[in-house]
Amino acid sequence: MRTYYLFQAVNSPDLRGFTDKLPGASLPMDLGPWALMQAIEPHEEWKLAISRAVVAAGILENGFYLWGPVERTDAYHSTIASDRVEGTVVFGRGNEQIGTIKRLFIEKLSGHVTYVDVSFGGFLGMGSRHVTIPWEKLTYDKELEGYRTDLVEDQVRAASTAVATNAFPQAGSAI
Numbered sequence: 001m002r003t004y005y006l007f008q009a010v011n012s013p014d015l016r017g018f019t020d021k022l023p024g025a026s027l028p029m030d031l032g033p034w035a036l037m038q039a040i041e042p043h044e045e046w047k048l049a050i051s052r053a054v055v056a057a058g059i060l061e062n063g064f065y066l067w068g069p070v071e072r073t074d075a076y077h078s079t080i081a082s083d084r085v086e087g088t089v090v091f092g093r094g095n096e097q098i099g100t101i102k103r104l105f106i107e108k109l110s111g112h113v114t115y116v117d118v119s120f121g122g123f124l125g126m127g128s129r130h131v132t133i134p135w136e137k138l139t140y141d142k143e144l145e146g147y148r149t150d151l152v153e154d155q156v157r158a159a160s161t162a163v164a165t166n167a168f169p170q171a172g173s174a175i
Helices: 052-062 153-158
Strands: 004-009 012-019 034-040 065-067 089-091 097-106 113-120 129-134 138-141 146-149
Touching: 004 052, 012 052, 052 065, 097 129, 097 146
Parallel strands: 089 146
Antiparallel strands: 004 012, 004 034, 012 065, 089 097, 097 113, 113 129, 138 146
């Protein structure tokens, strides 16, 4: 068990934020500033009207848990951690699942994502193939909770595949 820190949003008194690290830097800055209200030690009785397990799950998933009314614009998450992209489904034109993002390729100097390695086929990790798709061919679809591309499954299957585990996009291996 760990110590949880309960914060209150200064500009929204009904909004609370939980984290397991001080000074609460993982809490969303756009909803702050945040004021520390309480440290809840592992041995202390949990007296809040929300489950400790729910708070713990939120912190494990996001690094924080919010409790109360949250007013946000759709543009809130303009960035995302790479490990949240890896494993995300890629859908083709007809909403068919054509693969899953295995890894991102990042241009060293600019820091921009240039390609994604999409795996498809196989069963339990055996026999799967990979194809490298330019990042700009993907757009995130909130309803599908995955990335959409204008490619179709046949194009992905026909493309050159990256067989080696450490494959890097080379001429001819990308769509």
